[in-house]
Amino acid sequence: MGFLADDAMEGREAGTRGYDIAANYVAAQYALLGVKPGAAGGSYLQRVPLLAFKNASEGSLVLTAADGTTTALKFGEDYLPNAQAQATEVSVSAPLVFVGYGISAPEKGRDDYAGVDVKGKIVVLLTGAPTSFQTEERAHYGNGTVKRLEAAKRGAVGVISMATTSSEKRRPLERGVAGYREWRMTWRNAEDVGFVRGVSSPTLASIGLKGAAKLFAGAPTSLDTVLAAAETPDGLIKGFDLAPKAAVSLKSEIEKRESSNVVGLIEGTDPKLKAQTVVLTAHLDHTGINENAKPGVDRINNGALDNASGIATLLEVARGFQNAKTKPKRSILLVAVTAEEKGLIGSEYFANNPTVAKADIAANVNLDMPVLLYPFTDVVAFGADRSTLGPAVAKAAGRVGIALSGDPLPEEGLFTRSDHYRFVEQGIPSVFLMTGFQNGGEKAFKDFLATHYHRPNDDLNQPIDYQAAARFALVNYEIARELTDAPERPVWKKGDFFGNQFAPAGHPSAAK
Template identity: 50%
Template sequence: MKVLISFFVIVLAAACATAPTNDTGAAAIAGNAADRIRADVAYLADDARRGREAGTLGYNDAAQYVADQMAAIGLTPVGDDGGWFQQVPLRSSVRNHDESKLIVTNADGSETILVNLDDYVIFPNSASVEPESAMEASGEAVFAGYGVHAPEFDHDDFAGLDVDGKIVVYFSGAPDSFHSEPRAHFGSSSNKRKHLEQIGAIGAVILRKSDSVKRSPWERQIANPASKSMTWIGPDGTADVSGPGVSVSAVLRQKKSEVLFAGAPKSFAAVLAEADAEGGAPKGFDLAVKVLLRGAVKNEMIDSPNVAGILAGADPELKDEVVVLTGHLDHIGVNQKLIDEGKDGINNGAMDNALGIATMLEAARALTAGERPARSIMFLAVTAEEKGLLGADYFVHFPTVARENIVANVNLDMPLVLYEFTDVIAFGAERSTLEPIVRAAAAEAGITLSPDPIPEQGLFTRSDHYRFVEKGVPSMFLVVGFANGGEEQFGEFLKNHYHKPSDEISLPILYDDAVRFADINMRIARGIANTENRPRWNEDDFFGDLFAGD
């Protein structure tokens, strides 16, 4: 574990800083903003927070810190019962690896018993809240390309296939012929499970393409065998899961995938080559093997809070409408395996997402210091993003303000200010009337607005704004761009620091650039709050039609 910079010195400096007082708010982020952001990150990413995993004391400490900051800023609490917190009930599950099984039976009756963690990772999918639960699926196997059903794009990997009562084998992701955001939507594992359940499948084995292996080697997939999965618990007491009829899934190591294609019309090498090719979309076919999947978990019921504060709007006719800024407060906790080996096992999450929360708080300071916007602006630090966007999902299902009054969401997640950025990427903005507001804010700040440079990563569905999208709310997710060395920094961070203990405050974070990032988000939020008309989806937009259509 590495020693952090002196937190108390920084906090003292920030506490003594003079608050900005610009009446218009256009230049309200000033003075000691960089020191304030540094102090916030230092507290949230300190070893004492133990990686801020949802439901832990370290996370609760972080939540109380954010609530205290919101109070000092002058926001009004808008959580449960007029407090700062919206408690999110969660089921936390740990896999019992001794119970994990993946057995392939060939046409001649011979069996191949694969080795848990060496060859595959198992994922039970149960709505049970009992202390222990086990799920098993066994049946004939069918290969289904990417496992994507997208009639909107004349694409159906299940055409001509019978998957009822069977195990479906498919590649992760979606064809690269799809546009960035729809590609992320259709590549989502939860969306795939929902459709698999609808057509009768009982289990799934996910294959990995070559670019996936390159981005995330197998060692990363199994880095923390004791990691917890979570889902939220609804008022009826059941766990919210996607496609529970698909009771168990497994991710298969690429070099072991050929075993599923013994006696099949095509080899795994052949379908992999098709999938890896530009525009590739391998067709499905029946496999000659049967597959047994089994997984078991131990469950625990916990609570973990979202933190919610609001700046009331000034316009009598618009103040009930709410723009929501979100950032996830949680991270992935500790890796006990590394600690047992005498290594640093605390995943501090300085970039992901202590810095996102810190810049959101700085945007809140600027907005409260300036002229109040017409609409209200909520600042929402959500829990359990790392477990499947759960805090945001719970909020949009059970909002602490009227759901129909939520007009837009702006999400801040992992602003990678390790270089002097000259452009930003606004995922989803071009799909609604948010785009001209974002473009104007970027221009005011002297920043270029760039398109998604990495659609294969599916970032549009991987952060909290997407839960708002699913409720029909125009939403966007802003990150720093790839120009001026950004692409190299992004790749280096993903390879060496993402979801690792080295994502800590010792990284060369450019806090002045964090101030610039906060400023752009402040301008966007203010622009949305002051625009004459409520944000709306563009005509014939895929997501607008899918989630907000009549």
């Protein structure tokens, strides 16, 4: 942690010199531990070709009414443009159609697109998902990429995301103005093109309630009625065509960048099981340097707990296996991933381009931001109740005298918000592990979020409890040991939502 959170790493932002130094440090630690290179060509470094993109202008969004009159929406007041990864200039002119939350959930008997034709049109959809949905499923259906894929499947030519009353209250549109030109990232595919799911229906803009009022002028259902319905538990609103047409013009700046995941291999010893791999992940990157900080103020986001602590834990787990008299039966891949802070990009690249056969990846255990500031007595494994990983984690933690607790923050949908989720999307049973809320954990976690998270003072000046850190590493070692040596490969629970979504019948991890 001392090395990774040092100012010399300059905040470990993906695609920077500081990150590359940190990546080479982790590779050197693998080598010192006797961990074999796990990337192509006998290297520890899996090249991750990145594409950075940001808004180059305020863009324009102009509405044309049936009588030919035009209304230009106001940047920062009515709308914010969405940067595009595919082209520096994008212009879309099309009719508008409102599709409620834009959700199609067959298992719930729900289709917000029922009765509306969106082909060749720009869909306007509400941000988020209804409160009646189970929290993790709500996070899935509320995800912008999932919505864009649905719109693209139905032939829409663009998406405009519209605020609800509650989302506007939580985060007013105007607050997004300060960061509207921040760099975003994706990875480049084999054709050297930015990977964007649902690219034929790009997300063009976000509109607030003031902008929505202009879009809904002359609508068959009033905006007030729509917004009131959106706040009900089921949020059911029948879709309809909007009166105006829209012309959206966007300009983006696009740059190619390079980074790497750091991959180490501990080979299994069982003749039958060694082909299967348990992947342990932690993100190595952080948020870099605050360029707009005042002179004389600390500008470097050191990321000690987020996530130098996770990487340090990963290395200690490797040390545990290398020092153990009994070697693991299944193989282990240690993957320090890049660009988590940019949207889980390094893990997405690895999950789509693994250095072992994808079908042979049995499970993923992810470490992200363990708050090592108190003598924790429980851990939370997000997603543990969705697969047979749950009992394995509980058994392993119990060997160290640590309890396994349920999700203390269900409203946050954390199961979908860290690197393990990119493995879930490939059908691989996964859990995300963090220190629990017992024995002062809730206060420590919430205080950290309020005063240190993504700030320069997430550094080694915090009262880090290294005895607790050692115990957390031991818990993770025991979990990895349980998974590598279990006779049966982990599978999704029968009927689980994510198992059904991503690991249908015939998938190696499908429910038996």
